[in-house]
Amino acid sequence: MPPAARRTREIASTRDDILAAAERAFARTGYEATTMQDLAREAGYTVPSLYAYFDGKQELYDAVWSRLDDERAQVFDTIMPSGLRFSQRVEFMLARQLELTERRRGAVEIRMASPQRHGKRRATHFDGMVQRWARWLRRVAEPGDLGATSLDDAATALVGVMNAFFLRWMARDVATGLAVKAPLITELFLSGITGRRR
Amino acid sequence: MPPAARRTREIASTRDDILAAAERAFARTGYEATTMQDLAREAGYTVPSLYAYFDGKQELYDAVWSRLDDERAQVFDTIMPSGLRFSQRVEFMLARQLELTERRRGAVEIRMASPQRHGKRRATHFDGMVQRWARWLRRVAEPGDLGATSLDDAATALVGVMNAFFLRWMARDVATGLAVKAPLITELFLSGITGRRR
Amino acid sequence: MPPAARRTREIASTRDDILAAAERAFARTGYEATTMQDLAREAGYTVPSLYAYFDGKQELYDAVWSRLDDERAQVFDTIMPSGLRFSQRVEFMLARQLELTERRRGAVEIRMASPQRHGKRRATHFDGMVQRWARWLRRVAEPGDLGATSLDDAATALVGVMNAFFLRWMARDVATGLAVKAPLITELFLSGITGRRR
Amino acid sequence: MPPAARRTREIASTRDDILAAAERAFARTGYEATTMQDLAREAGYTVPSLYAYFDGKQELYDAVWSRLDDERAQVFDTIMPSGLRFSQRVEFMLARQLELTERRRGAVEIRMASPQRHGKRRATHFDGMVQRWARWLRRVAEPGDLGATSLDDAATALVGVMNAFFLRWMARDVATGLAVKAPLITELFLSGITGRRR
């Protein structure tokens, strides 16, 4: 590998280390309460070093979420086993997304509550999730799969139920698995509480 | 009314004015970004005056949420029309809760994302909501109403879908009504996307 | 005096105290090398208190010069004894200006070397002085008083010689008087080195 | 040329390149506001490289002025055409000095306002100029040339008027020539505003 390329790789790797540390730190205490000092300590650098890799606290914060969002987008592009029915596809994708959520739980939680640049709000982030799921549903749903429900309402309900189980899990049983709830969430999403098969 | 009693009433009223102002201010900019100066200006007092009524910023913040939580608890105690079926009861309570949410939208949104004293977290607040709804469901549901779904899972799904529609509304159409979504949410909760009656 | 008026006076007086202290501090070490800490110590306040009276370091700095410039403008409006010849008028005004300069020597010196808002420079400040003297000369000079010299060139020469004697005085003999040089400067200005009467 | 000698020459040349760049940079933004980064960029080196040639920022700054002062001293040693009268000599030297000033305008302006190590002051630099001109005047003036004016006062006036025209030129018409003012300055210096020949 030529030196220039190695250099580039090293920088990227350092940036990534810092981002991972920042994700932990922000997840622990939130944006405002996390100081540059905290971020530096978590990353194993001094504060001025962080400024060599990122332009400031806000930029670091933004970069943390970009990284997370990119990863989530990638999961949406996971190739699905062929021959699945709609309900199986939903369950499959739910499981994948929940796995990611589980792995990055702290970040995901804070992500929901983030002040974002230009005053965008939590609601905006939520709406983004809804729209991503809506796009996905359009891709995989066949006529009749959504019953009489609009794409938008379906995506809203799905994200809602999923988030609810995530938050309950965060509050109560982080030690256990989250992705195992995928079948339950799928059923509630498709058939509600009464329509569930015994 | 004796002077002492009037004094007590006045104090309570002033405290309430301050809390209402604080709710607006916190809803606008969040906990950290809202300064005591902001709170005082919004309330029409000077900063030291606020300290005469509350012990500090954190206490003010906590009191804001207590007030909101109390109000929500009261809504749960609203007397329901008699003779309603389960689905009608759910829809009725959803409508009442959504009305409150609509009225206090800003505060409710921030409430979800609040750093709290002693590291309690957003997830904890969510879990509180789930448990309150679970208690309510136990009171109003008759055998069979929840199908094969546990009380806890049912409450989780309900709060999830409700929150989802609230957030979507915040992101997109605050100008319109939120409570009108109560029937839709009820159906999605009970029958999922496929089981909905045409 | 009504309380409100007294309050206003107190604030003005405090601001003035701070400005006087800032003038001393800036004169000692220049703009950049003078810290808010230095300014606060010199004024007998803490740093945050300074921020209650001025918006920041640059504003303080600007205010110092405004104060000085105002005072200099006032000197230009001093009423002159009547019946003076042109040379006597020049000498009179030079003496008054030099007295002010002497009193505020440090500030005046730094004033010449100041980075100013928006990148204006020392030259700009100098040009301002030239133009003020030019206006004054137009007011007091009668036809023939300036010989063949344009108003602008005359003012330039006058400010140049005056400044030169000020700087030499700063470098060598601050202990003595500066205003006593007014007659000499007047002669050099009017007649040059050779034309001087014995 | 032996290698060692070439090396020495190379080092001297590199130092000079760096100084020229530093002069530009300092002239643009002043001492404090110019960072080592700025200096390195202007010179086409990296920051640590600058440290290989100079001991630090202050040393670089000092070296810039030494270079300028040396050059000015050299101009004072320019051989003058023979047979000139005093006024012609003054005009000749003024023209040469103004040419240098014009070429290095930015540096010269900053030079006047330079904080120097050990608290030497701007006034000191001015006084240095006065003394150099005084030495030169003593060399070229013959009895009677200065009229009744002392050498010191004459030099002071000369430097003052010269500086004044320089600063006015900086403020107003950098695009035009400065050295053309030499005759005017000479006349004002010798005969003042009234004594000028038509």
Add this chain to the structure above:
DNA sequence: AATGAATGAGATTTCATTCAT
């Protein structure tokens, strides 16, 4: 009860300088 004034503590950011390679 209400407030003007003041401040301790701390946050982000910048920069000259060093050092291993």
Add this chain to the structure above:
DNA sequence: TATGAATGAAATCTCATTCAT
């Protein structure tokens, strides 16, 4: 010789909180 990386030290500015009036 040249440089990428790292950092100690410091500067400006903000804010919750106190206290005398």
